[in-house]
Amino acid sequence: MARTVGSSGERTHAEIRRVARKLIRQQGFDAMSVRQLADEVGIQSGALYRYIGSKQALLGDVMVTHIQSLLDEWLGVADNSPNDPIGALKYFAQFHIRYHAARVDDTFLFYREVRSLAPKDAETVRDIRRRYEECLKEVIQSGIDQGVFPKQDIKLTRMAIFGLLASVYTWFDEDGETSLDEVCAFCANWSVSMALTPQKIQSSHQLSA
CATH class of the missing domain: 1.10.10.60 (Homeodomain-like)
Incomplete structure (x- = not known):
C-alpha cells in the first residue's frame, strides 16, 4: 500500500x-x-x-508524550502566576482544568490505559507526574511560608486538590448549563478552601460528641 x-x-x-x-x-x-x-x-x-x-512502545510514547506535555505547558506559563499564594493556587487549579478540558479524549485514554504500560514506561510516567505534583506542592508551601495558609499536611492537601481537579474531565459538558469559566472558578475556590483549612485529626469520641 x-x-x-x-x-x-x-x-x-x-x-x-x-x-x-x-x-x-x-x-x-x-x-x-x-x-x-x-x-x-x-x-x-x-x-x-x-x-x-512495537505496539507496546507506541503506547508508552503516547502516554509519556501526554504527561510530559502537561508538565512542559505548566512550566511554560508558571512565571505568569500571581505573586500572592491564593492567586497562585487559583491559577494552578484553572490551568489544570483548562488543559484537560481541551484534551478530554486524550485524558480519558491516559487514565484508562495507564495500567497497560510496560514497567519502564510506567516508571517514566510516574516520575513526570511526581515532578508535576511537586509544582502544586511548591505553591502550597509558599503560602505556608508567607503565613497565608496554615501549617498542614501538604501531601494530604495536594492529593485532595488533585482529586477534585482530576475528576472534572469525567463530568464536564461543554454544551451543558455550566460554562468552563464557571467550573474553573468554582474548583479554584474550593482548592483555596482546602489549603486554608488546617487538618485536625479528631478522636472517635470527639466525632461522636
Whole structure:
C-alpha cells in the first residue's frame, strides 16, 4: 500500500500517534491491531515498525508524550502566576482544568490505559507526574511560608486538590448549563478552601460528641 501521509518521517510519526490515540480510545489498547493502525495511517504493517518499534512502545510514547506535555505547558506559563499564594493556587487549579478540558479524549485514554504500560514506561510516567505534583506542592508551601495558609499536611492537601481537579474531565459538558469559566472558578475556590483549612485529626469520641 502506498504511503498517503507524505514522505516526511516526522509527519508520518505524528500521524501514527494521532491515529493510535483514536483507535485506543475507540476500542482499547489490547483490541487495537497493528494491521488496523497501519491501514488507517496508509502504510505497510512492516513499515510501521520503523516508526514505533512495537505496539507496546507506541503506547508508552503516547502516554509519556501526554504527561510530559502537561508538565512542559505548566512550566511554560508558571512565571505568569500571581505573586500572592491564593492567586497562585487559583491559577494552578484553572490551568489544570483548562488543559484537560481541551484534551478530554486524550485524558480519558491516559487514565484508562495507564495500567497497560510496560514497567519502564510506567516508571517514566510516574516520575513526570511526581515532578508535576511537586509544582502544586511548591505553591502550597509558599503560602505556608508567607503565613497565608496554615501549617498542614501538604501531601494530604495536594492529593485532595488533585482529586477534585482530576475528576472534572469525567463530568464536564461543554454544551451543558455550566460554562468552563464557571467550573474553573468554582474548583479554584474550593482548592483555596482546602489549603486554608488546617487538618485536625479528631478522636472517635470527639466525632461522636
